[in-house]
Amino acid sequence: MxxxxxxxxxxxxxxxxxxxxxxxxxxxxxxxxxxxxxxxxxxxxxxxxxxxxxxxxxxxxxxxxxxxxxxxxxxxxxxxxxxxxxxxxxxxxxxxxxxxxxxxxxxxxxxxxxxxxxxxxxxxxxxxxxxxxxxxxxxxxxxxxxxxxxxxxxxxxxxxxxxxxxxxxxxxxxxxxxxxxxxxxxxxxxxxxxxxxxxxxxxxxxxFNVLSPAGVDLSPTVGKVAREVYTRAAARGQEDAEVYVRRYARAKFSREEDDKR
Known part of the structure; x- marks a missing residue:
């Protein structure tokens, strides 16, 4: 049954x-x-x-x-x-x-x-x-x-x-x-x-000769991406620092001029 x-x-x-x-x-x-x-x-x-x-x-x-x-x-x-x-x-x-x-x-x-x-x-x-x-x-x-x-x-x-x-x-x-x-x-x-x-x-x-994955190593790829991110972040940080220094210099110069007046 x-x-x-x-x-x-x-x-x-x-x-x-x-x-x-x-x-x-x-x-x-x-x-x-x-x-x-x-x-x-x-x-x-x-x-x-x-x-x-x-x-x-x-x-x-x-x-x-x-x-x-x-x-x-x-x-x-x-x-x-x-x-x-x-x-x-x-x-x-x-x-x-x-x-x-x-x-x-x-x-x-x-x-x-x-x-x-x-x-x-x-x-x-x-x-x-x-x-x-x-x-x-x-x-x-x-x-x-x-x-x-x-x-x-x-x-x-x-x-x-x-x-x-x-x-x-x-x-x-x-x-x-x-x-x-x-x-x-x-x-x-x-x-x-x-x-x-x-x-x-x-x-x-x-x-279909589907095989389980083996020999996978993402270290080079991940490392390359990490280095690129770090390089871009460092460059961006440098640019931001330069902008801040210029703004600070201008602000300081303006205060000095005001004091002279």
Whole structure:
């Protein structure tokens, strides 16, 4: 049955997203860790570590920062087993991953979208501010990948110039907050639209090669403008001083003439 688009309980705090969606996000995120482990030709421990980091790392960072409620990966009876099982299956059947060359790119951004929704929703449930909700959603979306990259000794992907990776998470998180908290869109639709915003922004940036800004240095421009302003101000001040001196000299001369008379 297709759910209604708008919630009938407008204004109420959103309910936590369903367990199956949480687990889906975990497994898809774990799959990204498995694919990276395959690329690096890691052993079983590497597969398991990257699977756990990819599937649970973002939520762990979010819960540590929020310090409200519980830690999802410790409370859930299925989250850790799901991440570990994904890692084991990926290790045992790693050869089949070659059949899908673009699987990493798709699973990566889809997992980001799912985690963004989960993180934003949890912050909404606990009544955090809009900015905190957006930040928690973004951190949940990119935190697992960041921890994975750090574990491999790489610069986290979100810190490198790329086709709108972290910015996609930020946009999806804010979009979900708008739909769930302001527009009162029903949660299933808000979830779908939130994920689509993340995926859509990422695909758009890849299609038109839109890159996040990097290497920006406004110091020369600002310095040049500041010097010009200072030079003009100094010249104007000099002119004003000369005018004042001339006026003072004329006034003094006039007083002296009056005294002589």
């Amino acid at each position: 297709v759910p209604e688009f708008f919630s009938s309980a407008a204004g109420n705090a959103p309910a936590s997203i369903p367990v199956w969606l949480d687990l889906t996000a975990v497994m898809v995120g774990s799959l990204t860790g498995v694919l990276v482990a395959k690329e690096r030709d890691l052993d079983l421990v590497g597969y398991l570590a990257l699977s756990v980091l990819g599937g649970l790392g973002g939520g762990l960072v979010r819960d540590t920062i929020m310090q409200v409620g519980d830690v999802y990966m410790l409370r859930s009876t299925l989250a850790i087993p799901a991440a570990v099982l994904t890692g084991i299956i990926g290790f045992l059947f790693s050869g089949s991953l070659h059949r899908f060359p673009r699987l990493l790119a798709w699973t990566d951004i889809i997992s980001v979208g799912l985690f963004v929704v989960a993180g934003t929703d949890k912050a909404l449930v606990y009544g955090l501010t809009p900015w905190a909700c957006t930040l928690m959603g973004t951190i949940t979306g990119v935190g697992g990948g960041m921890m994975r990259d750090i574990a491999l000794g790489d610069t986290p992907r979100i810190f490198l110039r790329s086709n709108l990776y972290a910015l996609c998470a930020l946009g999806g998180s804010f979009a979900y907050w708008i739909m769930a908290s302001v527009a009162h869109v029903n949660q299933p639709w808000a979830t779908i639209l939130g994920v689509l915003v993340v995926v859509g922004l990422r695909m758009w940036s890849l299609r």
